[in-house]
Amino acid sequence: MINKSYKDGESINSLKKAMDKDHLIIHNLLNKFEKEISEDFEKSKNTFNRLRWILEKHFFVEEKIIFSVYLSIIDEENEYINKLLMEHEKIFRLLNEIEEDLLDNKKSDISEIKLLLRAHSRFEDDFFYPKIDEEISEKEKLKILNRIEEVIIK
Numbered sequence: 367m368i369n370k371s372y373k374d375g376e377s378i379n380s381l382k383k384a385m386d387k388d389h390l391i392i393h394n395l396l397n398k399f400e401k402e403i404s405e406d407f408e409k410s411k412n413t414f415n416r417l418r419w420i421l422e423k424h425f426f427v428e429e430k431i432i433f434s435v436y437l438s439i440i441d442e443e444n445e446y447i448n449k450l451l452m453e454h455e456k457i458f459r460l461l462n463e464i465e466e467d468l469l470d471n472k473k474s475d476i477s478e479i480k481l482l483l484r485a486h487s488r489f490e491d492d493f494f495y496p497k498i499d500e501e502i503s504e505k506e507k508l509k510i511l512n513r514i515e516e517v518i519i520k
């Protein structure tokens with residue numbers, strides 16, 4: 367179970383905070399991957415696999431836990447979730463293209479996925495998660511955070 371303690375006087379029951387950390391890890395990995403494509407191509411393949419694994423886990427957490435619990439609470443369709451789901455799909459398509467390039471030993475152009483990922487996580491960090499954090503109860507947030515803990519094993 368998540369510890370309900372408070373840090374720096376602030377509640378830790380925040381979806382924004384929980385996902386923010388992961389977004390930072392993803393962006394750092396993407397930057398590392400981009401650098402390695404030109405500097406150490408073999409190494410970039412390992413970094414890509416790590417990036418892909420982290421993104422798969424991240425999207426799983428968002429789709430199967432956060433979006434699905436939130437949808438069950440609001441009990442109606444949500445345009446923001448539809449937008450985010452479409453972007454997840456697009457990001458996976460771009461990842462597949464990069465993977466094919468890597469298999470062909472071709473240096474990929476990652477500018478599109480970089481832009482899309484940046485805009486996607488900015489929308490989640492600045493708008494979507496703060497909105498959910500405000501809308502749902504502490505008890506519901508805790509339920510979501512505990513489920514996330516089951517998936518993300520540190």
Ligand SMILES: [Fe+2]
Pocket residue numbers: 425428450454486490
């Ligand atoms: Fe997302």
Ligand SMILES: [Fe+2]
Pocket residue numbers: 385389424428487490
């Ligand atoms: Fe995200």
